[in-house]
Amino acid sequence: MHVQAYLTFNGRCDEALAFYQQAIGAKVGMLMRNKDAPPGSGCDGLDEVWLNKVMHCDFTVGDSQLMGSDGMPGSPPQAMSGCTLSIATSDLEQGRRMFDALADGGNVQMPYQQTFWARGFGMLTDRFGINWMVNCE
Known part of the structure; x- marks a missing residue:
């Protein structure tokens, strides 16, 4: 069993990932955008900006894995x-x-x-x- 932090970046996930790569040597693993979700999964009807936002990602800092996303429009963390x-x-x-x-x-x-x-x-x-x-x- 693992407990991992899941961070929500309110539409700034790409910026945060680039920052953490530079600042603390983070390495991005899997990254999925809202546009990659299958029909009927809750991303239908998103505008073009949010379709390109990060639905889910994982990244490592040292030996630790963190996860994150942009969140959803209208639902700031x-x-x-x-x-x-x-x-x-x-x-x-x-x-x-x-x-x-x-x-x-x-x-x-x-x-x-x-x-x-x-x-x-x-x-x-x-x-x-x-x-x-x-x-x-």
Whole structure:
């Protein structure tokens, strides 16, 4: 059994995937667009813009798999609350680079710094509304 996070990007999934590839080395696996869905699957009647949006994708960061989509028009996701994705690294400078990259265009709650439990730790919300912690013990 696996528990995996499913992220909804409110029409910005392609942009988010490109950002995560650059920022934290994400690798995109499967990607399906709404236009690829068979008739009768709920995508009938979508306008051209939403037909080209991501229905479902998976991507990996290190050894972890995440999933995501653009969501559906008229159903924006609620702000991410009560959940944070955490990246653990053993390389202090790699942690700093990932933190800084994820923070670009986002909101830092705690700068990447030494703490009593870690050589480097920081918390932020990225430009897509996803909460992150970067931790280097």
